[in-house]
Each structure stands twice: as C-alpha cells, then as structure tokens.
Amino acid sequence: MSLEIEPVAQHSLPRQIADQIRQAIIDGSLKADDRLPTEGELAVRYQVSRPTIREALKRLGAQNLIRSRRGPTGGTFINRPSAMDLSDALTSATTLLVSMDAFSMEDIAQTRLLLESNCLRLAAKHISEAQLELLQRELEQQQDTTLAPEQFCASDVRFHRLIAEAADNALLSFIMFSVIEALQPISNMVTSRYMERSVIIDQHTRILNALQQKNGDLACEVLAEQVSYLTEMTHQAKRNKLGSSA
Incomplete structure (x- = not known):
C-alpha cells in the first residue's frame, strides 16, 4: 500500500483529506482491500485532529469507497464499489x-x-x-x-x-x-x-x-x-x- 501524505490547508480539512485518499484510490496507490492507517495514525500524518479524520472517513464511506470491520483483524479497508x-x-x-x-x-x-x-x-x-x-x-x-x-x-x-x-x-x-x-x-x-x-x-x-x-x-x-x-x-x-x- 502506498499513500502519499500532502499538507492540507486549514479550510475544509475533512474534504481535502477525503479527496487525497480518493485520488490515491483512483491512481492505484490504494487498491481494493488495502487497510488504511488507524484514525490516530492518519491524524498524526496529516497533523489534524482525530474528529477531522473521522469526518473525512465518513465522506469516503458515504461514497462507498471504504468499509469498516471490527475485531482483531478489523480496521478500515478500501472498498471495491460496484457499478x-x-x-x-x-x-x-x-x-x-x-x-x-x-x-x-x-x-x-x-x-x-x-x-x-x-x-x-x-x-x-x-x-x-x-x-x-x-x-x-x-x-x-x-x-x-x-x-x-x-x-x-x-x-x-x-x-x-x-x-x-x-x-x-x-x-x-x-x-x-x-x-x-x-x-x-x-x-x-x-x-x-x-x-x-x-x-x-x-x-x-x-x-x-x-x-x-x-x-x-x-x-x-x-x-x-x-x-x-x-x-x-x-x-x-x-x-x-x-x-x-x-
């Protein structure tokens, strides 16, 4: 999995973060079933709060681009959206x-x-x-x-x-x-x-x-x-x- 982290401006942070992850999916840096870093790890990488990351992930979830799974092998994974x-x-x-x-x-x-x-x-x-x-x-x-x-x-x-x-x-x-x-x-x-x-x-x-x-x-x-x-x-x-x- 390869996810490039770019600095983001302060306005509309969740949208910009979601757009960066979405672009990584489009260009193939992130592939179906890849596991994303945890909310905490993403917050550190993007230098934003966890609620901001949570909102960005909600945006991606609304587009069915990611899915969450609980348990020892759980986490947030890249989805393969259907037509x-x-x-x-x-x-x-x-x-x-x-x-x-x-x-x-x-x-x-x-x-x-x-x-x-x-x-x-x-x-x-x-x-x-x-x-x-x-x-x-x-x-x-x-x-x-x-x-x-x-x-x-x-x-x-x-x-x-x-x-x-x-x-x-x-x-x-x-x-x-x-x-x-x-x-x-x-x-x-x-x-x-x-x-x-x-x-x-x-x-x-x-x-x-x-x-x-x-x-x-x-x-x-x-x-x-x-x-x-x-x-x-x-x-x-x-x-x-x-x-x-x-």
Whole structure:
C-alpha cells in the first residue's frame, strides 16, 4: 500500500483529506482491500485532529469507497464499489443539481434525447424477446386507469431503464440509468398535472412496436416527439406556477 501524505490547508480539512485518499484510490496507490492507517495514525500524518479524520472517513464511506470491520483483524479497508454504487452516487449528484435548477430544461431534454436515441438504436439490434415482454408488461400497467400518478411515473422510469438495458452496452447503460433516475421522476412529477397519460402511452406503444420491428430510427423519432411534448408540458407547468404566484 502506498499513500502519499500532502499538507492540507486549514479550510475544509475533512474534504481535502477525503479527496487525497480518493485520488490515491483512483491512481492505484490504494487498491481494493488495502487497510488504511488507524484514525490516530492518519491524524498524526496529516497533523489534524482525530474528529477531522473521522469526518473525512465518513465522506469516503458515504461514497462507498471504504468499509469498516471490527475485531482483531478489523480496521478500515478500501472498498471495491460496484457499478450500481457509482450509478447511485451519480444519480444523487445529478438529482441535487437538477432540483437546484443548475440545468435548463433544454439542456436536460437535449441530453436525454442524445443518450436515449443511441440506446434505442442499439436496442433495436440487441433486444431480446424477454426484454420486449417486460416492456409490454410496463405498457399494460400504464394503461391501468386506477394507477396513481407516482405509480405511473415509476412504470415510466422502468420502461426507459429497460430500453437502456436492452442496448447491451454497459457504459452507456450506466450513464443512462443515472440520467433516467435523476431527470425523469422530476420531469414526470412536474408535468403529471398537465400531461395526458394517453399521449405517453401512445408514444410508448409506438416505441415498443418500432423495437419489435428492429427499427431504431422510427423509435428515435417517437422518442424525440415524447421529449418535445414533456418539455412543453414542463414549460407550461412553470408558466402556471409563475402566474399563480404573481
């Protein structure tokens, strides 16, 4: 194990220490299952208090980069985060930024359209009968008129996650999962009072039909229609909100 210790400034010490350890993991100086020095040893090396080290380790733990184990062979060890862990972290960060209006609706719509269009074209080539069946089940659930808005939105998210999975590209699916989980629920809940479910269901039906026909271009055309529709509904929701608060 090799851990380079660099002096840190006095402001935001826990964050800087956590960033140094995280960088050591990224560049390979620290590897999965390596044991970190104890809190006391780290405090001496960094010339900070133990509570500061404890806070830095909490930051790393929140990112699932380290794990603790008790007992004679215990200690703090470098974790091997799974793709799901990293996707969850990316989703959380993206959700926070979206909720703070860090991105415009145009940015969100364009990003989703670019990424999911690629997913659809790949899915048209690789989708299995089992995956088509799962999409059909989600579509049937969406057609249930007694479905609560949050249940409809959850089914919508699952529908688009299935498309990302069917692309059969691990990295693209990883990125797309984060986009879907972060952006779509917010977009759906904003527009749920304004969008017509029948429009979404019709669009999903045509996307499914296009995938059944292995026609990626047609599926992309329908997706573009859906993204445009949802963007307009979001703008309408914001206009109405501004009007009611005036």
